[in-house]
Amino acid sequence: MFRPLSIFIGTRYTRAKRRNRFVSFISMTSMIGLALGVLAMIVVLSVMNGFQREMSSRILGMVPHATIVGVKPIDDWQPVAAAALKNPEVTAAVPFTEMEGMLSYKGLMQPIQISGVDPAQEGKVSIVAQHIVQGRLDDLKPGEFGVVIGEITARRFRLNVGDKITLIVPEVSTAPGGITPRMQRLNVVGVFKVGAELDGSMGLIHVADAATMQHWQPNQVQSVRLAVKDLYAAPKVSSDIAAGLGADFKADDWTHTQGSLFSAMKMEKTMIGLLLLMIVAVAAFNIIATLIMVVNDKGADIAILRTIGATPRQIMAIFMVQGTVIGIVGTIIGGVLGVIAALNVSEMVGWVERVTGQHIFSSDVYFVSNLPSELQGGDVLLICSAGFILSFLATVYPALRAAKIEPAHALRYS
Numbered sequence: 059m060f061r062p063l064s065i066f067i068g069t070r071y072t073r074a075k076r077r078n079r080f081v082s083f084i085s086m087t088s089m090i091g092l093a094l095g096v097l098a099m100i101v102v103l104s105v106m107n108g109f110q111r112e113m114s115s116r117i118l119g120m121v122p123h124a125t126i127v128g129v130k131p132i133d134d135w136q137p138v139a140a141a142a143l144k145n146p147e148v149t150a151a152v153p154f155t156e157m158e159g160m161l162s163y164k165g166l167m168q169p170i171q172i173s174g175v176d177p178a179q180e181g182k183v184s185i186v187a188q189h190i191v192q193g194r195l196d197d198l199k200p201g202e203f204g205v206v207i208g209e210i211t212a213r214r215f216r217l218n219v220g221d222k223i224t225l226i227v228p229e230v231s232t233a234p235g236g237i238t239p240r241m242q243r244l245n246v247v248g249v250f251k252v253g254a255e256l257d258g259s260m261g262l263i264h265v266a267d268a269a270t271m272q273h274w275q276p277n278q279v280q281s282v283r284l285a286v287k288d289l290y291a292a293p294k295v296s297s298d299i300a301a302g303l304g305a306d307f308k309a310d311d312w313t314h315t316q317g318s319l320f321s322a323m324k325m326e327k328t329m330i331g332l333l334l335l336m337i338v339a340v341a342a343f344n345i346i347a348t349l350i351m352v353v354n355d356k357g358a359d360i361a362i363l364r365t366i367g368a369t370p371r372q373i374m375a376i377f378m379v380q381g382t383v384i385g386i387v388g389t390i391i392g393g394v395l396g397v398i399a400a401l402n403v404s405e406m407v408g409w410v411e412r413v414t415g416q417h418i419f420s421s422d423v424y425f426v427s428n429l430p431s432e433l434q435g436g437d438v439l440l441i442c443s444a445g446f447i448l449s450f451l452a453t454v455y456p457a458l459r460a461a462k463i464e465p466a467h468a469l470r471y472s
Contacts, residue, residue: 062375084348089388091341096392096445097399099334103437104400106327108430113323114289116252117316119185120260124284124296124311125154126303131269131278138282141303147286147295150182154283155268159227161207161261162241163215170211172225172261174268174279183285186250186262193219193248200266200276205244209251210258221246225261227271242271281310335444341388342448345381349456353377353463360463370461377457378450385449393442400433 126138139151155174160167177198181187187195191209198204205225207217217223222245229240244263251257266276284299286292289312296309353360360373399406407429 084344084351085384088341088344088348089384089391091344092338092385092388092445092449093392093395095334095338095341096389096441097396099331099338099441100393100396100433100438101399101403101431102334103327103331103441104431104433105403105429106323106330107432107434107437110320110323110327111432112430113254114320116185116254117256117319118289118312120252120254120256121312121316122154122183122283122310123286123289124292124309125281126284126296126300127281127308127310128279129306129308131272131274131280132282133275133278135279135282138303138307142282142284142299145295145299147288147291148284148299149287150179150285151282152176152179152183153265153279155265155272155280157227157268157271159225161211161215162224162226163217163221166215167226168211168214169259170207170225170261171259172205172227172263172268174265175262176265180262183283185252189250189252190248191251193246195248195262197247198262198264198267200264201270202264203242203244203267204247204263206248206250206262207246208257208260209249211261212246212249214258217246217249219246219248240271338441338445339448342385342445343452345384345449345452346456348384349377349381349453350459352380353456353460357463360460364463373463374457374461377460378453381453381456382450385446385452389442389445389449392445393438396441397433397438400431403431404429 126142128138132138135153139153142148142151153174153176157172157174159170159172161170175184175198177195180195186206190206192212193206195206198206205223207223212218215223222243225242225244226239227242229238248262250262265279268280269276269278272280284292284296286295292311293309293313296311300307300309363373364370
């Protein structure tokens with residue numbers, strides 16, 4: 059089968075020769091280094107994707123995707139919910155009231171975000187019912203002032219189901235200060251654990267009890283909570299719905315409360331990706347040293363090729379082919395191993411824990427009990443493309459140097 063001269067000779071130079079095995083060893087180490095860099099990059103970014111997925115599913119499964127807030131307490135939330143459900147992006151709409159306050163128990167205090175919910179409908183927009191570790195969400199009954207608290211809060215105050223705790227909320231008054239604290243005794247009816255910061259900063263009460271504490275009618279609510287298909291479309295969807303309902307309503311969404319967290323996670327992934335790319339770049343540019351050694355070793359061969367008619371462009375192409383083959387093989391090996399490792403990293407960590415008897419990810423310390431991983435094809439494509447491009451760029455200087463070799467000079471000192 060016919061092959062161009064540059065491809066034929068370039069691929070031959072990548073194979074071991076008895077005359078100089080050291081050059082072949084350097085080529086092999088360059089290939090291995092590139093493969094390890096690509097492998098590490100794929101695995102680390104997949105693990106970061108997994109952590110981001112876990113954080114998204116847990117935190118955004120608890121906080122509202124979006125809310126339609128009334129300027130005044132909403133007397134009848136169902137027409138608002140019906141209007142919201144007309145938007146194809148909205149999957150559910152339920153009543154919702156939110157308050158901020160302080161929990162007090164035996165001299166200890168902590169701030170808390172209290173959400174007034176309807177237990178019968180909360181499952182449409184929240185995952186809290188799936189993460190109740192004590193009691194039940196349905197134990198929130200109107201008029202009984204029950205509360206479901208997070209596991210961190212329960213552990214901090216040493217609370218169990220059946221204990222009583224005091225909620226202090228600010229209340230606007232005619233007093234000189236304008237705001238006076240109001241205290242409400244709450245009964246702990248449940249404890250949830252989602253494995254995130256919300257376990258220590260969030261509590262749930264019945265929406266009717268929240269209305270009572272705000273001196274509203276029992277059927278009045280602060281807002282309608284929405285669940286949407288695309289989380290990143292929540293700002294636009296909620297704004298469109300609020301605009302359609304008129305000036306008495308305004309929109310809010312998760313980007314106002316949790317947006318900084320996910321922006322930080324995205325920035326962290328970008329920065330770690332760039333740092334790991336430096337490892338790939340170092341491995342790729344080892345090809346420069348390899349090719350320079352090959353050029354010095356093959357000076358006589360280059361001179362002979364030039365004397366029998368090879369052009370500088372063909373000489374240049376020979377060494378670019380050699381370096382590119384090293385880069386392609388190393389990147390493919392690293393990509394394949396990286397995909398395999400990323401798909402099985404959780405099982406590998408579990409195996410290490412079983413062998414060593416040590417829990418690397420203890421649920422008492424971390425919000426996850428295993429190492430999550432989510433392989434994304436876009437990341438693999440980007441990493442492999444970067445490996446290919448860096449490998450190709452690394453061949454340019456040595457190939458130019460080889461193309462400038464003068465036949466007479468090379469043969470004289472060979």
